Amino acid sequence: MFKQAPLPFIGQKRMFLKHFERLLEDIPNDGEGWTIIDAFGGSGLLSHVAKHLKPEATVIYNDFDGYAERLAHIDDINRLRQAIYPLLANCAKSKKVPNDIKTQIIDVIKGFDGYINEHILCSWLCFSGQQVKTLDELFKEDFWNCIRKSDYPSADGYLDGIEVVSESFHTLLPKYQTDPKALFVLDPPYLCTQQASYKQENYFDLIDFLRLVHLTRPPYVFFSSSKSEFVRFIEAMIEDKWDNWQAFENYERVIVKTSSSYSGKYEDNMVFKF
Numbered sequence: 053m054f055k056q057a058p059l060p061f062i063g064q065k066r067m068f069l070k071h072f073e074r075l076l077e078d079i080p081n082d083g084e085g086w087t088i089i090d091a092f093g094g095s096g097l098l099s100h101v102a103k104h105l106k107p108e109a110t111v112i113y114n115d116f117d118g119y120a121e122r123l124a125h126i127d128d129i130n131r132l133r134q135a136i137y138p139l140l141a142n143c144a145k146s147k148k149v150p151n152d153i154k155t156q157i158i159d160v161i162k163g164f165d166g167y168i169n170e171h172i173l174c175s176w177l178c179f180s181g182q183q184v185k186t187l188d189e190l191f192k193e194d195f196w197n198c199i200r201k202s203d204y205p206s207a208d209g210y211l212d213g214i215e216v217v218s219e220s221f222h223t224l225l226p227k228y229q230t231d232p233k234a235l236f237v238l239d240p241p242y243l244c245t246q247q248a249s250y251k252q253e254n255y256f257d258l259i260d261f262l263r264l265v266h267l268t269r270p271p272y273v274f275f276s277s278s279k280s281e282f283v284r285f286i287e288a289m290i291e292d293k294w295d296n297w298q299a300f301e302n303y304e305r306v307i308v309k310t311s312s313s314y315s316g317k318y319e320d321n322m323v324f325k326f
Contacts (some may be wrong), residue, residue: 053104057095058207059122059129060175062183065098065239065275068322071306072098075273076105078326079235083109087234091221095119098237099214112215114224120216123207128166130203135160136176140197149177149195158191176200222260225267236272240264242280265289269299273324283321300325 056066065072079086083106090099090113099113113120122129139156143149149157157177161168174184176199184190217224221240228234241256265285268274276282286300306322 054097054100054210057097057119058210059095059119059126059204060172061095061097061119062181063094063239065094067308067310067320068275068306069097069101071308071322072101072273073105075324075326076102078271079106079109082107085233086110087112087228087231088237089224089228089234090114090237090239091224092116092239092241093119094239096211096214098239100210102237103212103214107213110215111213112217112224113211114221115216115218116220120211122169122172123210125167125169126204126207129169129172131166132161132164132168132173133176133199133203135164137199137201140199143197145197146180147197149197154195157195161187222263222267225264229267229269232271234271236268236274238264238268238272239275242277242282266296268296271324271326272299273322276321276323277319283323286323 055069079088083102086106086109088099088102088106088109088111090096090102090111093099093113093115094117096113096115096119099111102109103111136157139153139160140149143153161173168187170184170187170190173187173190174182177190177195178184178193178198179196180198182193184193221238225236228236240261274282283305286303288294289297290301300323303323303325306324308320308322310320
């Protein structure tokens, strides 16, 4: 079982895996008769773990960000890494890249004859945690030597047996709304935070957040962060008895303390109710 996504993805939830695995123990046997809907699939890591631990369950990975396409081009991604890596040989790790070297790297990228992904390149060439939406935006940034030293391993088997779809959560989730054996795995972009790593800019706003909250019902696991106000919001829901407050009454919560170079220390949350 993969313990992290095969290719870089911000917010892949690997720090929550042991807690997620423990939660899946509430699904009996090997998951026969159950459906696990990873509605904001991201890197697919939670879908992969769910299928590995509950092989008889139907696992639906909503790949709204095109991550499966990246996995299909690991050979090209490794080939591009091999072309860029020697140019950084004399640049200190995690340090700013001189402009002449940056120009050479851009020329290599522009001349590359295979698959190119700006988010992968950003993980190699931008300051930790930074995000871009396009190659043009990447080229305007300062470059930093964050490139990995070795090729990415094969992703063979990562999505085996998983149903990959790509649709809005508010058309996907209602299909399973009344199924008591459908687990909603909800890891949306955090409200009021940078969403540049996602394929569709601003695809999760306040209206989408409210739609999702009203679609949520047990059993579910909902990921959030102290960067957003999700926990405060559901506490207000319960206290003031807003619509669908019962779905969150007596919820359980796991907190993982983390940090980033931009925001300092914060908390990631896993809120769940079975």
